[in-house]
Amino acid sequence: MRIFQKIAVIGLAAGLGVAGFTAQAADDPVAARQAVMASVGAAAGLGGGMMKGEIDYNPAAGKAAIATMNAAAATFGDFFPAGSDQGNTGAAPAIWENADGFSAELAKFAAAASKAMEASGKSGPADLDAFKAAMGPVFGTCKSCHETYRKKN
Numbered sequence: 001m002r003i004f005q006k007i008a009v010i011g012l013a014a015g016l017g018v019a020g021f022t023a024q025a026a027d028d029p030v031a032a033r034q035a036v037m038a039s040v041g042a043a044a045g046l047g048g049g050m051m052k053g054e055i056d057y058n059p060a061a062g063k064a065a066i067a068t069m070n071a072a073a074a075t076f077g078d079f080f081p082a083g084s085d086q087g088n089t090g091a092a093p094a095i096w097e098n099a100d101g102f103s104a105e106l107a108k109f110a111a112a113a114s115k116a117m118e119a120s121g122k123s124g125p126a127d128l129d130a131f132k133a134a135m136g137p138v139f140g141t142c143k144s145c146h147e148t149y150r151k152k153n
């Protein structure tokens with residue numbers, strides 16, 4: 001494993017650890033959902049790096065990236081209680097103004113991630129093409145949700 005790959009995998013493991021503790025952070029839903037999205041960002045960095053050929057493809061790393069997406073998609077929607085639109089958050093008011101629309105984006109993310117999880121089998125997508133086929137639709141959901149439900153900087 002090259003150093004860069006090691007860093008990516010360690011970063012991802014740290015992201016997963018954070019996602020695992022979100023239940024304890026429920027009294028700070030903004031921090032919890034940002035931690036979940038940070039794990040998504042780490043998984044996207046690893047997955048995108050492999051897709052671009054910057055990181056050698058490895059089925060276990062592919063599966064770790066997909067599993068992180070799947071875990072995040074399952075919990076992310078739990079951290080948007082009324083009133084958590086205030087403060088240091090990138091969450092757009094549209095989340096609360098159009099809750100059904102936000103739920104629909106969450107459902108697309110969860111469906112793509114769970115399908116990728118199924119496709120990755122026991123030891124991860126066998127090769128880069130299989131990984132791209134599984135992860136591509138998950139990546140497609142980032143922009144469509146962010147466009148409406150994340151504040152633009």
Ligand code: HEC
Pocket residue numbers: 030033034035037038040041044088089090091092102105106109138139141142143145146149150
């Ligand atoms: C269902 C909607 C939704 C989907 C799907 C989604 N995001 Fe997000 N994302 C958000 C929202 C909302 C925020 C802002 C959260 C906040 O600051 O409270 C955010 C924030 C982020 C952040 C900043 C996290 C931080 O540290 O504050 C990153 C990175 C990110 N998203 C990456 C991604 C990537 C990559 C994908 C696709 C694989 C993705 N997101 C899919 C809604 C979504």
